[in-house]
Amino acid sequence: MLSRPDGPRGRLIVAIDTPTLPRAETLAAQVAPEVGLLKLGLELFCAAGPSALAPLRQLAPVFLDLKLHDIPNTVAGALGSLAPLRPAMVTIHAAGGPAMIAAARRAAEAAGGDRPMILAVTVLTSIDAGTLRAIGVEADPVEQVVRLARMALEAGADGLVCSPREVAPIRAALGEGPRLVVPGIRPAGSDIGDQVRVATPAEAVADGADWIVVGRPITGAADPAAAARAIVASLTR
Numbered sequence: 082m083l084s085r086p087d088g089p090r091g092r093l094i095v096a097i098d099t100p101t102l103p104r105a106e107t108l109a110a111q112v113a114p115e116v117g118l119l120k121l122g123l124e125l126f127c128a129a130g131p132s133a134l135a136p137l138r139q140l141a142p143v144f145l146d147l148k149l150h151d152i153p154n155t156v157a158g159a160l161g162s163l164a165p166l167r168p169a170m171v172t173i174h175a176a177g178g179p180a181m182i183a184a185a186r187r188a189a190e191a192a193g194g195d196r197p198m199i200l201a202v203t204v205l206t207s208i209d210a211g212t213l214r215a216i217g218v219e220a221d222p223v224e225q226v227v228r229l230a231r232m233a234l235e236a237g238a239d240g241l242v243c244s245p246r247e248v249a250p251i252r253a254a255l256g257e258g259p260r261l262v263v264p265g266i267r268p269a270g271s272d273i274g275d276q277v278r279v280a281t282p283a284e285a286v287a288d289g290a291d292w293i294v295v296g297r298p299i300t301g302a303a304d305p306a307a308a309a310r311a312i313v314a315s316l317t318r
């Protein structure tokens with residue numbers, strides 16, 4: 082399994098969110114020298130399919146972010162189907178519960194080889210307390226994230242996806258063990274878009290994020306490589 086990053090550059094994951102494979106390949110080639118991993122998410126996977134992974138993996142390890150959330154047997158089957166693609170990280174939704182998470186972990190181990198890191202997505206960074214209430218969760222985002230984080234790790238997740246607002250609370254509650262992958266990152270002054278629980282790259286890393294995930298502030302920049310370099314330069318831990 083992928084080790085923790087040993088320097089600021091290794092901490093940066095760029096989300097290659099585009100429906101067009103040629104555009105994804107261009108972006109990936111521009112930013113790969115500046116980053117630790119490239120993230121392939123639903124937008125590109127749904128448009129271009131599993132074959133989108135290989136060209137990205139030639140440039141950097143790939144975080145395959147499909148946020149799997151289904152019955153344990155189906156999620157385990159999906160992990161088995163994804164194994165030949167050799168992603169470095171994969172996401173499942175913590176809300177799928179302990180049996181689903183344990184099945185995902187078993188399936189990743191059964192596939193053998195250098196298995197992917199299984200990351201449990203806690204509460205999406207676009208969700209606030211009002212949206213949690215709308216789906217029947219009375220806890221605030223921090224409380225809910227820490228609850229899901231503890232459950233997911235006990236069930237076999239290798240790490241967690243959370244917003245930068247919960248990094249310090251997770252470290253306080255669960256220590257340095259959990260690997261934390263943190264989207265909802267916005268350099269000061271950049272457009273927040275649909276994100277709600279955000280912080281700057283430096284804040285997230287100072288609080289204890291292992292990796293930060295950045296999409297539009299880099300992919301929408303006139304010079305994506307320069308934008309990635311500026312973010313890496315801002316990281317101190």
Ligand SMILES: O=C(O)c1cc(=O)[nH]c(=O)n1[C@@H]1O[C@H](COP(=O)(O)O)[C@@H](O)[C@H]1O
Nearest residue numbers: 096122146205206242264265294295296297
């Ligand atoms: O799992 C993720 O990566 C993820 C979880 C989450 O809670 N929030 C979140 O934004 N993400 C992903 O992180 C990326 C953030 O992109 P930007 O908002 O453009 O920086 C997107 O690809 C999202 O799919």
